[in-house]
Amino acid sequence: MRQSKNFFSNMSPSRILMLPPLHKKLLLGVGMLVGISLLMPTDRVNSPQRIPVALDVESFVTSFTADDSLQIDANLADFQRTIVKGDTLSALFVEANVDQQTMYRVLEADLNILALDTLMPGNQIRFWLDDSGELQKLELYFSAARQVVFSRYEEGGFKVDEINVEGIWQNRALTGEIQGSFYLSAQHIGLNAGEIQRIESLLKEKLNFSRDLRAGDQFSVLISEQYIDGEMTGNSDILGVMIQRGSSSINAYQNSDGNFYDEQGRSLARAFQRIPLQRNYRISSSFNRHRHHPVTGRTAPHNGTDFATPIGTKIVAPGDGIVTMVTDHRYAGKYVVIDHGSKYRTRYLHLSKALVHKGQRVSRGQVIALSGKTGRITGPHLHYEFHVNGRPVDPMKANIPMASTLSKQQMQEFSQLVKVRKMMMGQV
Numbered sequence: 019m020r021q022s023k024n025f026f027s028n029m030s031p032s033r034i035l036m037l038p039p040l041h042k043k044l045l046l047g048v049g050m051l052v053g054i055s056l057l058m059p060t061d062r063v064n065s066p067q068r069i070p071v072a073l074d075v076e077s078f079v080t081s082f083t084a085d086d087s088l089q090i091d092a093n094l095a096d097f098q099r100t101i102v103k104g105d106t107l108s109a110l111f112v113e114a115n116v117d118q119q120t121m122y123r124v125l126e127a128d129l130n131i132l133a134l135d136t137l138m139p140g141n142q143i144r145f146w147l148d149d150s151g152e153l154q155k156l157e158l159y160f161s162a163a164r165q166v167v168f169s170r171y172e173e174g175g176f177k178v179d180e181i182n183v184e185g186i187w188q189n190r191a192l193t194g195e196i197q198g199s200f201y202l203s204a205q206h207i208g209l210n211a212g213e214i215q216r217i218e219s220l221l222k223e224k225l226n227f228s229r230d231l232r233a234g235d236q237f238s239v240l241i242s243e244q245y246i247d248g249e250m251t252g253n254s255d256i257l258g259v260m261i262q263r264g265s266s267s268i269n270a271y272q273n274s275d276g277n278f279y280d281e282q283g284r285s286l287a288r289a290f291q292r293i294p295l296q297r298n299y300r301i302s303s304s305f306n307r308h309r310h311h312p313v314t315g316r317t318a319p320h321n322g323t324d325f326a327t328p329i330g331t332k333i334v335a336p337g338d339g340i341v342t343m344v345t346d347h348r349y350a351g352k353y354v355v356i357d358h359g360s361k362y363r364t365r366y367l368h369l370s371k372a373l374v375h376k377g378q379r380v381s382r383g384q385v386i387a388l389s390g391k392t393g394r395i396t397g398p399h400l401h402y403e404f405h406v407n408g409r410p411v412d413p414m415k416a417n418i419p420m421a422s423t424l425s426k427q428q429m430q431e432f433s434q435l436v437k438v439r440k441m442m443m444g445q446v
Contacts, residue, residue, distance in 0.1 A: 095144035096114070097144070097147075098143065099113070099142065100141070101140065101142065102139050107134060108121065110143060115151060116147070120152075125349060126176075126348075127168055128168070129347075129350055130318060130319055130320075131166060131321075132353075132365070133158055134158070135345055142157075142159035155168065155170070162247065163182065163184075165180075182409075183246055185245055186246070188242065188243055189240060189242050189257065190242075191238065191239070191443045192207045192208055192241065195236055196235040196237070200214075200227045201214055203237070209239065213241065213254060217256060217259055219340055219359060220286060221261070230263065231263065236261075238258075239256065240439055241254050255361075258272065260445060271436050273432050276406075278359075283432055287359070289337070290337040291334075291336045294400075295325065295331065295334065299327050299400075301323060301324065301326075303324035303399075304412070304414070305414065307320075319410075322403035322404075323412070324401050329388075329398045330370060331388065333386055333388065334384060334386065335383065335384050336404075338358065338380065338382055339356040339380055340356065340359075340380070341355070341377065341380060348394075349393050351368040351390065351395070352387075352393075354369065354372050362418070364404055367401035367403075368393050368399060368401055369387045369390050370388045370391070374387070404416060
């Protein structure tokens, strides 16, 4: 017993904290056994202050040894990597000892989400293999708010699940003064490149940022940031902007419909058009969460609307935005992604040619690409997706912003919202 006492007395708190979780729990169990042995009844009469208590020590220790070790082993990936600049998907699969044909099956499953194309430095990729070296599960970890998991079907091939965690959104007001460019001034108060780009795109028709601003002009931004378990995820949303130039000001506030308006309720962005084409074409395949795929034969979501367009048909941007991706995919073919600010994003697949480049600003009605027959499809068509808050919706039925002015009733609600946000930004 004296040896046990000496063992525990020699274990400093820092040494205990450095032990693996399983060892910590085993150490706790041994400590419990020692403590119980000290409290075991003897021939002496127990004092009123000491009451023996019967404990099922065996089941207590078992509950955090065998079961816990199995759970820990099950959660260990066979290969995991944090993405760095220069990494390629094929090289990562080779490094994980996964063959090219399996990679193609994963790419095929990714057609509905196209998550693999969006991997950036800092993201993580994890592989789980079975005893024969076959890939059983692949996880893409973008942030605590978003992960994508590919799981093998019994007969081969993979299904894909997108995990989005809402978390908690907290508002924060930032104020600054123009010293040099707006970009550097906004960066100085803590805005990142994406947020600055959103503000510039939002106010581009009201303000020339390189010509109209002067040193000493003031600006305020109300931003909402996402937190999960107390940690920022990097996701944010602009709720309000005010730029004071001498005696005049330019302001914009996000309404509940996701659009931005000035204090008078005038829209700062032209409304969306429902179809990204210059004229109507037959819909060959509608948006369907449970479509029977004509090539694979599996039931899988069809997250877009297919238009039967001849090769070379002009495709137009349905609203103002910034091109965030122009790339080529084994199954999606050539495709383009446009971020329309706030919560809207559109995608265009199977193109013959892209007429825009990444980072380019586009306006509603601008020709951005030509339709085609690239990727794995049965015939020429345009696959068009409309996403709201990161999730695909049916563009033919969804309540997307089509009006550019607020009604009288909407204006009453918007005025109250603006009043609250101005107070948060210190404008009242």
